[in-house]
Amino acid sequence: xxxxxxxxxxxxxxxxxxxxxxxxxxxxxxxxxxxxxxxxxxxxxxxxxxxxxxxxxxxxxxxxxxxxxxxxxxxxxxxxxxxxxxxxxxxxxxxxxxxxxxxxxxxxxxxxxxxxxxxxxxxxxxxxxxxxxxxxxxxxxxxxxxxxxxxxxxx
Numbered sequence: 001x002x003x004x005x006x007x008x009x010x011x012x013x014x015x016x017x018x019x020x021x022x023x024x025x026x027x028x029x030x031x032x033x034x035x036x037x038x039x040x041x042x043x044x045x046x047x048x049x050x051x052x053x054x055x056x057x058x059x060x061x062x063x064x065x066x067x068x069x070x071x072x073x074x075x076x077x078x079x080x081x082x083x084x085x086x087x088x089x090x091x092x093x094x095x096x097x098x099x100x101x102x103x104x105x106x107x108x109x110x111x112x113x114x115x116x117x118x119x120x121x122x123x124x125x126x127x128x129x130x131x132x133x134x135x136x137x138x139x140x141x142x143x144x145x146x147x148x149x150x151x152x153x154x155x
Contacts, residue, residue, distance in 0.1 A: 006053065018063055020065045030068065032068065041057070079111065083111035114138075
């Protein structure tokens with residue numbers, strides 16, 4: 001069954017065990033075809049956040065249904081999360097264990113928000129990327145990896 005967040009908000013219910021029901025049927029698997037960007041939680045006409053869509057997502061996440069992707073799997077693919085976790089100090093505060101931090105810190109490569117054009121570190125990295133583009137990847141906020149720029153395309 002395919003439903004929008006708005007339809008889920010209107011008709012979705014959890015029973016006392018946390019089972020999800022839509023249109024009178026129990027749902028065992030939720031496969032997200034939307035909900036990957038903030039815009040997908042906004043009203044299409046106004047562009048403003050739509051709390052009903054967020055409530056639908058919360059209902060789905062609180063259910064026992066298997067979610068694909070899981071919320072943690074989805075969040076870790078968001079560029080801002082990847083950027084945040086490349087900061088070892090922040091990673092340590094989340095992990096609360098140096099051994100665990102040491103095990104996973106290599107999974108997160110340093111990322112910079114190029115919109116921070118006045119940041120001295122960003123200025124330095126931009127110059128390095130132009131000089132040695134083979135050492136960098138430009139990743140727009142789109143998901144899927146097909147939108148990345150490599151090598152000479154960075155110049």
